[in-house]
Amino acid sequence: MPLLTEDAKGVYIIAVTPFTDDGAVDWNGVDRMVDFYEEKGVTGLTILGLLGEAPKLTSEESRSIAKRVIDRVAGRLPVVVGVTAPGLAPMRELAESVMDMGASGVMVAPPWTTKTDDQAYAFYASVGDALGKTPWVLQDYPLTTNVTIAPKVIERIVRDVPTCVMLKHEDWPGLSKIGALRASSDKGEVRRISILCGNGGLFLPEEMARGADGAMTGFCYPEMMVGVVENYAKGDVQRAHDIFDAYLPLARYEQQQGIGLASRKYVLAKRGVISSAALRKPGGALSNADIADVERLLARQTKRLQEIGA
Structure with a gap:
């Protein structure tokens, strides 16, 4: 599988981790999930991220899931693996393991103890040293890490x-x-790198307008992000916004702390992508009222998509 480069663009979907109702990894669900994302036109997959419930996995489960996904895509799509860890040694160990399996690159978030500019620089300089030739993604997610870079x-x-x-x-x-x-980068002051954006795609059209190359995030309808990015690339900005607007209410709902991932998994289960909407404990769950909200949003979304012919 080709290595990740500065030229990467498109939609690298942040994949969920399918579990059974009792919290075991659903291996058949992993296969269906990979197939679903590929069918919807994503450019690549990013696994073992925060919303992939990576902190709840054992080290062996992490490696096994990475192998299952990489084997399933069989080189058709690049796979980026989250390897964030409390120390450099476990980070390097997992990175070496998944790169040997055929991953295209890895992603690293900073530790919450990072407080100053010099500490942020020193951490990522040490990441570069620890990972050797492995290409990596700098995850800049202050809302979760409490680290501003x-x-x-x-x-x-x-x-x-x-x-x-x-x-x-x-x-x-x-x-x-x-x-x-x-x-x-336009002035030649620094090397141009790929910028893919997160936050569930909430600001994707505006981010594309500012120079982003696409999205690296999760949403239960990846076709929204694919549509926005593809139409921006073609120069059809109006169509990109029309598609985005149709999905925005559900994307907004999915960004709630505590139940956002539960909402995403509920819809993915409803779409037949995964068998169970369960999060591995500890994890949130939707109430009956939450489910009613989601169903109402889905109905309105369907109507709007029909109106715009998407």
Whole structure:
């Protein structure tokens, strides 16, 4: 499988991890999930992320899931694997393991103890040293990590660590960060790297307008992100926004802390992608009222998609 590069673009879906009702990994569900994402036109897969419930997996489960996914795509799509860990040694161990399996690259979030610009730079410089030649994604997700990384720090990392090939941008608000990074690369001040955006795609059209190359996030309808990115690439900005608008109410609902992932898994189960909507404990669950909300949103979404012919 080709390695991840600075030229990556499109939609790298953040995959869920399917579990059975009793919390075991649903291996057949992993296969169906991979097939579903490929059928919907995603460019690549990102597994073992925060919303893939990676912290709830054993190290052996993490490696086994990575192998199952990589084997299932059989080189047709690139696979990025989250390897964030409390220390560099387990991070390097998992990264080496999945790269040997055929992964295209890995993703790393900063530790919550990172407080200053120099600490952020030092951490990612050490990541570059630890991972050797493995290409990696800098995950910038302050809402979850509580670590804010300024554009100038990202630029410094990009200059000094050539294996950093992508920024997973999830700052909020963060459109100006994309603009600042693109301005620097346009001027030749720093190497241009891929920027794929998160936050469930809530700001994807605006992020594309600021210079993002696509999305690296999850949503129970990946075809929304595929449609937005493809139409922006063709220059049909109006169509991109029409597609986005049709899905926005459900995407907004899915971004709630606590039940957002439960909502995503509920819809994926309803679509037949996974057998169970269960999260591995500890995890949130939808109430009857929550389910009624989701069903109402789905009905309105269906109607709107029919109106715009999508």
